Amino acid sequence: MAFKPLHDRVLVRRVQSDDKTKGGLIIPDSAKEKPAEGEVVSVGEGARKDSGELIAPAVSAGDRVLFGKWSGTEVTVDGEELLIMKESDILGVIESPVAAEKAA
Template sequence: MQFKPLHDRVLVKRVESDEKTKGGLIIPDSAKEKPAEGEVVACGEGARKDSGELIAMAVKPGDRILFGKWSGTEVTIDGQELLIMKESDILGIIKASGSKAKAA
């Protein structure tokens, strides 16, 4: 893929949700909501202040992020459905936990 977002924009690939519920029911495509979680594919260089100074991006390619339900613009690049959004539309970065606490 040969696409680089400009300024403070981010190219995001949605992370697909499970097709089954915890109880084992299969969710049809028509009833699924689009996930609000994704993986950063590419980033711009960052926004610029009025003085011209570059504000570095807080995310980088490979980061798993959470974004608003209606964030971004859907685009298709090389047959993949992706989102282009501003960095300010990203709610947070999801960190992978090394070990999960056991329920008592």
């Protein structure tokens, strides 16, 4: 990928939601909402304090994150639709059960 976000910006790829409900009903594309979950593709070097000190980002490439419904700006990079947003727009990191078991 030929794009690296600056400062405290994060490049996110939306994760596709399921086409069916838990009850088995198929949801048409026109009724789907854009998912508020994604995978971090690239991260900037971080924000700076007033003193000039660098604050390292809390997320890294490959993390699955939740973000606000209206967060970010849609951009197309290498033919792929992605979101670029500030790190503060990210609500949290989703930890998979497998990763949690390895950490324990």
